[in-house]
Amino acid sequence: MEMEADFLDRYQRQLSLSEVGLSGQRALRAARILIVGMGGLGCPALQYLSTAGVGTLILVDDDEVSLSNLHRQTLYSPQQIGQKKVQVAADWVSSLNKEIKVVAVAEKFSAVNALNLLQSVDLVVDCTDTFTARYAINDACAEAGIPWVYGSIAKFEGQVSIFNVPNEEWQQGNKRGLSHSLNYRDVFPNPPADGEVQNCAESGVLGALAGIVGSLQALEALKFLLKTEGLLVDQMLTYDGLLHRMLKYQLRSSNPSKS
Amino acid sequence: MQVRLLFFGNLTDAVPSSTLDWDWNGQRFAVVDLLQSLYVNYPKLKGKTFRVAVNQQFVETDFALTDGDEVALMPPFSGG
Numbered sequence: 001m002e003m004e005a006d007f008l009d010r011y012q013r014q015l016s017l018s019e020v021g022l023s024g025q026r027a028l029r030a031a032r033i034l035i036v037g038m039g040g041l042g043c044p045a046l047q048y049l050s051t052a053g054v055g056t057l058i059l060v061d062d063d064e065v066s067l068s069n070l071h072r073q074t075l076y077s078p079q080q081i082g083q084k085k086v087q088v089a090a091d092w093v094s095s096l097n098k099e100i101k102v103v104a105v106a107e108k109f110s111a112v113n114a115l116n117l118l119q120s121v122d123l124v125v126d127c128t129d130t131f132t133a134r135y136a137i138n139d140a141c142a143e144a145g146i147p148w149v150y151g152s153i154a155k156f157e158g159q160v161s162i163f164n165v166p167n168e169e170w171q172q173g174n175k176r177g178l179s180h181s182l183n184y185r186d187v188f189p190n191p192p193a194d195g196e197v198q199n200c201a202e203s204g205v206l207g208a209l210a211g212i213v214g215s216l217q218a219l220e221a222l223k224f225l226l227k228t229e230g231l232l233v234d235q236m237l238t239y240d241g242l243l244h245r246m247l248k249y250q251l252r253s254s255n256p257s258k259s
Numbered sequence: 260m261q262v263r264l265l266f267f268g269n270l271t272d273a274v275p276s277s278t279l280d281w282d283w284n285g286q287r288f289a290v291v292d293l294l295q296s297l298y299v300n301y302p303k304l305k306g307k308t309f310r311v312a313v314n315q316q317f318v319e320t321d322f323a324l325t326d327g328d329e330v331a332l333m334p335p336f337s338g339g
Contacts (some may be wrong), residue, residue: 042338129339153335156270159336187317188335192308197269200338210339236333237269249333252317254310 007029010097011053013044024226025053029099031225032056036109037127038085039063040200040207041151043075044214045125045221050093052222056101059086060117062108072200072207082209109133114140124148125221127214129199131191138163138184146252147224150184153219155203156241158213161251162220178258181233186253209241260288262324264297265331283324291320293330309334324325 007025023156031054035042038061050057063085065076073085080088086104093102107113109128118124118140126137126148134150141148147165151158163183170179200210214238223231235247271277275339285292291310296319298305310317313324324330 005285037339039339127339129337131335131337151339153338154336157268157336181339187310188308190308192335193306197309197334197337203269203338205338238333245317247331249312249331252318254319 005078007099011176014052019223019226019228028053028222028225029237031122032058033221034058034060034117034121034124035126035127036060036133037129038073038075038089039069040072040210041152041203041214041217042085042127043089044126044211045074045127045151045160045218046089046093048215049078049125049221050096050100050102053097054100054222054225056103056115058103058105058121060105060107060109061085062106063224067240070202072205072210073251074207074211109140110136111140115144118144118146121146123221123224126150126152127217131197133222135191142180142183145180147180147222149217151213152258153200153205153210153213155157155205156209158164158209158216158239158241159226160213160216160220160237161235164232165224165231182253182258186258187236187254189254194240200243206241212239212241220247260284260324262325262330263295263324265329267309267331268334268336270307270309270334271333272306273307274301281330288324289320290318290322290324290330293324294320304332307334317330 006149011025015025033054035046038059065080065083065085069076075089084106086106090102090104092102124141128134141164148163150161150163165181167179234251236251238247262281264281266274271272276335309332315326
């Protein structure tokens with residue numbers, strides 16, 4: 001068990017934020033986050049969630065490190081080519097801070113393992129690179145009532161949101177409105193056709209852009225755990241890295257019962 | 260009447276520029292009318308998956324447009 005003095009020293013630079021403080025830091029330590037995907041978004045997201053002191057991190061990805069990952073997946077090095085990403089990433093977290101419980105799950109997230117993986121999870125961070133994975137995360141989280149931080153990239157652009165956030169008033173018995181905020185399928189009811197939207201391998205991306213969007217996801221996750229203002233509930237943040245333009249869009253459901 | 264169009268993600272491959280100013284002389288001008296006009300001029304947009312937002316609020320296709328509106332065509336992104 002980490003000495004309290006070390007705990008306070010390690011997080012001293014963020015404890016002084018009124019949004020954090022000792023109670024916020026303890027809330028981070030008590031939190032369990034599932035990160036699906038340890039690639040371009042997953043690496044920065046994991047780095048900032050673990051350095052901030054999230055207590056339990058479960059990493060899900062069946063992929064292995066390859067040479068073409070190294071231009072943007074900042075946790076990996078050439079010596080680790082061929083190794084499971086989740087294991088390399090988990091080892092990195094452990095060397096940063098032995099107090100963080102990190103679980104490496106070298107599987108693809110799907111309806112088959114979702115229920116098991118979502119046990120006692122407070123929040124999911126989507127760092128995947130396929131529509132199949134994102135809809136699987138969405139549907140499993142909707143079923144389980146768990147919020148998730150969405151992130152995706154396309155060349156020099158990114159999208160970030162937080163979906164399915166529990167409505168506090170509803171949870172406390174005032175059952176007006178919806179029990180949870182909008183989710184991904186409310187916004188995009190059906191995935192695009194195969195080949196309609198390219199992924200990073202097909203269209204290209206600079207690591208820095210993935211770093212920005214993954215970091216935005218980590219920040220949104222921390223804000224959720226710390227219960228700060230400004231969460232992207234029912235909103236989509238878009239970032240254009242060529243124009244350095246950020247725009248926030250107010251979402252609306254395509255589902256008539258939710259609009 | 261003129262609206263400013265913003266295209267995001269893969270939609271930028273279907274149009275000459277990610278930002279376009281669009282003039283309209285017809286009577287009724289709802290999002291659905293704008294999209295029909297865009298599909299005629301930029302056929303590659305037809306069949307693409309996206310939502311429409313007007314002045315940064317997602318809307319349905321029957322939403323009536325006004326001079327000076329900013330209309331965004333927002334597809335989902337895939338990469339990670």
